[in-house]
Amino acid sequence: MDFDLTDEQSMLKDSLDRLLKDSYGFEQRRKHMADPAGYSAEMWNAYAEMGLMALPFAEEDGGLAGTPVETMIVMESLGRALALEPYFATVILGGGALKAAGSSDQKAELIPQIADGSLKLALAHTERNSRYDLHHVETQATKDGDGWRLTGQKSVVLHGEAADRLIVVARTGGDIRDENGIGLFLIDANADGVTRRGYATQDGSRAAEISLDNVAAEALGAPENGLPALRKVVDGAIAPLAAESIGVMSAMNELTVDYLKMRKQFGVPIGAFQVLQHKAVDMYVAIEQARSITLYATMMADSDDAEARAQAMHAAKAEIGRGGRIVGENAIQLHGGVGMTMEYAVGHYFKRMTMIDTQFGDSDFHLRALARGEGLFKAA
Known part of the structure; x- marks a missing residue:
């Protein structure tokens, strides 16, 4: 290929x-x-x-x-x-x-x-008790003539403070963890009943807590069966997120290798010490493994086979989380004290990598999901 x-x-x-x-x-x-x-x-x-x-x-x-x-x-x-x-x-x-x-x-x-x-749009799906489960939805949607009304709370809505419209996941029926009765709804972010509290995230980006009080909304697609569409959205987002992680890890690796060539100890660059060279090689290998699974996830991102697509995204998320920790921890360690300071870039990259790991489920969550699905490629 x-x-x-x-x-x-x-x-x-x-x-x-x-x-x-x-x-x-x-x-x-x-x-x-x-x-x-x-x-x-x-x-x-x-x-x-x-x-x-x-x-x-x-x-x-x-x-x-x-x-x-x-x-x-x-x-x-x-x-x-x-x-x-x-x-x-x-x-x-x-x-x-x-x-x-x-x-x-x-x-x-x-x-x-x-x-x-x-x-600008924002997807409001996470709730305080939902963890990584997309089907845990407490926000309620009630029919109102030709439209809908939404009431509930959403958390960690990426760039929710700056969005002009919000796409909100809400429940039209069933218990809070039922997979049926979930819909996607479009609302004006400045509509009556919408309260947004923005804040900075650990990686320097922005998110918001959003409260909805009887907010007018229109449905996107089938309001009682929106979970498959939501899963497709999240699967389709994990591949680009994995690609972003490759850029983050590559930058950390380049900064670290440059530092090893520049920083001297005992009169020689510290990159001359074999044990530190091994650490740099571990970082490079982790990046290339993450790159390979990212390419596979990218090829599967538009697949109509929901099960195969989900398994590809579980594998990608598990691998980039594992690789990101290897690259980030080694980058910080090899930089020494300067790697921990706010005035140096490598720590900011590691923060972003950590946030990528937790978004839509950390590596452990996806590794368990991959195992439940019998791995990336099922036995014949």
């Missing part, structure tokens, strides 16, 4: 890497983080001008008909730069929900706005 990028894909990667290198240094990132929005509006507009927002959507919906490979390229570059903009929240999660469950009218209205950068 040919894993080489096409000319167009190479151009996309080179163009985005140049933009981020010129405009997203470590000090510049700190300035973006200090902005009230928590990211750079100028960079957000630049992404839109490059067509990144339109990339995953079909041409008939106003997109560029990109494949998961193009999304993988974008996310790896954003990970390497530790970019703060809500690309993942808006395009991958919110846009993924529109693709999976939205009507043709909803897509026609919203996707062009995503593509030009004028609309």
Whole structure:
């Protein structure tokens, strides 16, 4: 199988890497983080001008008909730069929900706005007691004429404070852990009854706690059977998240190798010591293993075989979590005391890697799920 990028894909990667290198240094990132929005509006507009927002959507919906490979390229570059903009929240999660469950009218209205950068979305699915279970939903949806009304609480909504619209997972019937009676609903983030409390996350990004009190909503797809669509959205998001982790780990590895060449002890660079070389090799091997499973997850991201797709994402999440710990812990250790400071980049990369590990389930959670499904490839 040919894993080489096409000319167009190479151009996309080179163009985005140049933009981020010129405009997203470590000090510049700190300035973006200090902005009230928590990211750079100028960079957000630049992404839109490059067509990144339109990339995953079909041409008939106003997109560029990109494949998961193009999304993988974008996310790896954003990970390497530790970019703060809500690309993942808006395009991958919110846009993924529109693709999976939205009507043709909803897509026609919203996707062009995503593509030009004028609309930001957030997916509100996590609740205080839900852990990693997508089917644990306490937020209630009640019918109100042709529409719906939502009441409940959502937690850790990525970029929920900056979103113009929210896609909310709510229950139309059944007990709080039933797999039936779950729907996806679209609401105006500034509607009556919506309360948002934004805060900074450990990796420097933004999230929000959201309260809903009898908020007017419209359904995306079937309001009683939205769990399969939600699972498809999350599976489709894990592959780009894994790609982002490759960028994060690669940056940590490069910073560490450069430090080993520069830092001297006993009159020689510490990279001359064999035991530290072995640590650097462990980091490289972990990255390449994570890269391999990320490529497989990317190929499976659009699969209609829900079981095979889920197993691929379990495997990817388990491996990037394991690899991320190896790379991050070694990077911090090999940097010594400076690796723990806020003024040096490597610690920030490790924070982001830790957040990626916990998002949609940590490596242990996905390893157990993979084992329950008889592994990545079932025996004949």
